[in-house]
Amino acid sequence: MDSPLVTVLLPLVLAVVMFGLGMSLTVADFRRVADYPRTVAVALGCQLVLLPFVCFGLVEAFGLAAAPAVGMMLLAASPGGTMANVYSHLFGGDVALNITLTAINSVLAVVTLPLVVNLAIDHFDPAGSGDSVGLQFTKTVQVFALILVPVAVGMWVRARREAFALRAERPVKVLCLTILAVIIVAALLAERGNVGEYTVEVGPVAALLSVVSLAAGYGAARVSRAGHAQSVAACFEIGMHNTSLALTIALSPSLLDSTEMAVPAAVYGILMYFTAGAAGLLLRRVGERQKSGARGGG
Numbered sequence: 374m375d376s377p378l379v380t381v382l383l384p385l386v387l388a389v390v391m392f393g394l395g396m397s398l399t400v401a402d403f404r405r406v407a408d409y410p411r412t413v414a415v416a417l418g419c420q421l422v423l424l425p426f427v428c429f430g431l432v433e434a435f436g437l438a439a440a441p442a443v444g445m446m447l448l449a450a451s452p453g454g455t456m457a458n459v460y461s462h463l464f465g466g467d468v469a470l471n472i473t474l475t476a477i478n479s480v481l482a483v484v485t486l487p488l489v490v491n492l493a494i495d496h497f498d499p500a501g502s503g504d505s506v507g508l509q510f511t512k513t514v515q516v517f518a519l520i521l522v523p524v525a526v527g528m529w530v531r532a533r534r535e536a537f538a539l540r541a542e543r544p545v546k547v548l549c550l551t552i553l554a555v556i557i558v559a560a561l562l563a564e565r566g567n568v569g570e571y572t573v574e575v576g577p578v579a580a581l582l583s584v585v586s587l588a589a590g591y592g593a594a595r596v597s598r599a600g601h602a603q604s605v606a607a608c609f610e611i612g613m614h615n616t617s618l619a620l621t622i623a624l625s626p627s628l629l630d631s632t633e634m635a636v637p638a639a640v641y642g643i644l645m646y647f648t649a650g651a652a653g654l655l656l657r658r659v660g661e662r663q664k665s666g667a668r669g670g671g
Contacts, residue, residue: 388523390455390617391479393545395527396538397458398476406477409470412599416474416607419589421481424449424611425489427585431578439497440633441575446493447619447629448638449582450486452478454615456649464653465660466605474610479524482618490622490629572640579641583648587612591656601660608656613649616642 406413428449432442453475461471531538590611594604616638622628623635 389545389548390615391521391523392527392530393455393541395524395529396531396541396545397455397472398524398528399531400528406473409473409599409603411597412470412594412603412607413474413477415593415597415599416590416610417477417481419586419593419607419611420452420478421485423589423593424582424586427589428582429493431581431585435574435578437574437578440631441637442497443490443493443629444619444623444631444634444637445575445578445582447486447490447623447634448579448614448616448641450482450489451614451616451619451638452482452486453610454613454617456646457609457613460609460613460649460653461606464605464609464657465602466609467600467602468606470603470606471610474606476524478610479615480521483521486618486622575637575640576644579637580644580648583612583641583645586614587648587652591652601656601663605656605660608652609649612652613645614638614641616645 425446428445432445437445453471455475457475458468458471460466462468527538587608591604591608593611594607599607619638620635620642623631623638
């Protein structure tokens, strides 16, 4: 899919998304790990270890073809997106913790994402010849540039022009979501001849991954004795992956260059808003019951 939409617009959208994330960050967000060390450790463990294994199990259980299987693994290895912060805010989560987890996840993904993708390519061998190159070192550097450079620039702008950064945060999110929706539609149209088959094949796996991710985020945080707000933050951070990053890596001619590998992220990018919304409504009720119980017990 070597078109201006992919070669120029998609990386630009990702850069703007990560720049917007950077404008919401301060150095204090990274220091906040000390406030919730156990919750942060558990959430990162879910993101970096549990989800790739869960996704691998789902892919194997459903018998996905090679390219969609690698696309699912790419999606599972992608860090939380900025929408995780939005959903956390809407449904009573600890947004500060969300931002902290997103920041750390994005930094770690520079190493973990290429590792998971290369292992998936080696295992599933989408080329069918055993010579797939995957994300080599030079491509890993490009992933680094896609993720961290815009974040660093955004943090610099936030430090120097805080008022501007705060004003720009909402318009940047709306713009990015709009363009990302267009790109998802374009990716699906590019495979319109197979989109029905892909949706039937990938849809159940993507939906299950979303549900398991959301449940694992909240459940693991509660097991670590985190409060409800912190658990809601972990729920959305682990359950809402950065689809713009997954799409960029899958579609970019200089990275994986595969529309088939992008389909899982495109399908998931639509489904996750419904599963995350349902989870948010459920968690809001849980939070209200806990508050009522606390008042009644008092």
